[in-house]
Amino acid sequence: MIELTLAEVADVTGGTLTGADPAVRVTGGVEFDSRKVGPGGLFVAFAGERADGHDFAAGALAAGAAAVLGTRLLPGVPMVRVADPHAALAALARAVVDRLGSGLTVIGVTGSSGKTTTKDLLAGLTARLGPTVAPAGSLNNELGHPYTVLRAGPATRFLVLELGARGSGHIRHLCRVAPPRIGVVLNVGVAHLGGFGSVAAIAAAKAELVAALPAGGLAVLNADDPRVAAMAAQTRARVVTVGESPGAGLRATGVTLDRRGRPAYTLVAPEGSAPVRLGLTGAHQVGNTLAVAAVGRELGLTPAALATALAELRPVSPRRMDVFDRPDGVTVIDDSYNANPASAEAALRALVALGTGRRTVAVLGYLAELGEYERAGHERVGGLAAALGVDRLVVVGEPASPIHRGAGRQRQWKGESVLVADQAAAVAVLRRELRPGDVVLVKGSRYRTWDVADWLRESAAVVRA
Ligand SMILES: Nc1ncnc2c1ncn2[C@@H]1O[C@H](COP(=O)(O)OP(=O)(O)O)[C@@H](O)[C@H]1O
Ligand SMILES: [Mg+2]
DSSP, rough: OOOEEHHHHHHHHEEEEEEEETOOOOOEEESSSSSGGTOOOOEEEESSOOOBGGGGHHHHHTTTOOOOSSSSSHHHSSSOOOOHHHHHHHHHHHHHHHGGGGGGGEEEEEEEHHHHHHHHHHHHTTTTSSEEOOOOOTOOSHHHHHHHHHOOOOTTTEEEEOOSSSTHHHHHHHHHHSSSSSSEEEEEETHHHHHHHHHHHHHHHHHHHHTTTTTTTTEETTTTHHHHHHGGGGGEEEEEEEESSSTEEEEEEEEEEETTTTTEEEEEETEEEEEEEEOOOTTTTHHHHHHHHHHHHHOOHHHHHHHHHTTOOOOOOOTSEEEEEEETSOOEEEOOOOOOOOHHHHHHHHHHHHHSSSSSEEEOOOOOOOOGEEEEEHHHHHHHHTTTTEEEEEESGGGGGGHHHHHHTTTTOOOOEEEEESSSHHHHHHHHHOTTEEEEEESSSSSGGHHHHHHHHHHHHGGGO
């Protein structure tokens, strides 16, 4: 963070100082886990359901905290007392962004799938150009977002933020906390459909990002997703569309996948073209990296420089298209972090690309939060796996059973699906059936297939050769 006095913290957050010297400076980080607080830091005490941060104030002070920001008066503790710590955190983050001014470029990424992946790739690119702050993993909500923003300091040139939404107004709020100059919208799918009620509502929520961009800013929109391309009408910013569509401002042509499922394409920009070869797995990385290229171009990179930068990008956050070879000759695609129908489709396509000439196995778990699309969404994924010719399907858990049924309906399919009760049973199937040369995809919402992926990672020695 940039250094602020406690008086300034109180001023910015509308809080009152108790037991605190207004001239004391916050020189360390802002934390809400007392164990992470360091000398000169600010400890934010939230009263959560399970624990009350105020109870850990003493530990934070012992670790050197300059003060505690919280709601409840703690005698003898230097405090900034506020009514709402969430609002205070947001206000503090906004103050930091404002003070850093035009030296800081804020880039926001949203979409139904690929936010974390693309945020990581973007941060990999901007880090080549200047000091970059980006969240670890998926810190994209009203807590993780301002927390990340508060890590920016005077040296920071780029702030790359993932903007998540579980409802209308969420992204608008995050854009007030840290107003982006560049906004990327990847896609609109059915992720969290259960919470939103309709795809139109999801699209409207994502469009809050482009609506928040200033006239001098840039909106990067997916030309291949009509709902995203339509957002061009909702921004004052300049628009660049990216995709494989002929009309896209920045295009990929001649897309191919190599035997490891890694895309290559020609990057076509108005000022020239360059061949791109990615070190990332799956055709969906074409769109993600085109978005990254559009941002890099805005920051002054030529097509050739973009091609070089894109080639060096690698996956960062775990359980997302993480491809590894086991000593026993089995190749694993661990894409188990999370799943929705679109990302399941991307993963299945990567599986068959990687599995050319090899036996392909897909371990698929429940896709959460699909609302009324739940049954159809699962059936579609199963049907697609069969249509793509996946050899073996292991469907994990009764709630995911429509995947099993959807696959079974594909009459011409030569593969086989099995529905198992839980992850342990899925592991038992793999233990029995895996052979050297097999390619296994693991995919499901959140924890539903994590044990299977971890077993594949750790158990190479126990699988029969
Ligand atoms: N453009 C994309 N389209 C579809 N699926 C994608 C895309 N980019 C990434 N994915 C897949 O979606 C899943 C979630 O990726 P992640 O980057 O964590 O997205 P998010 O942060 O939006 O949840 C992963 O399985 C990932 O491989
Ligand atoms: Mg994420």
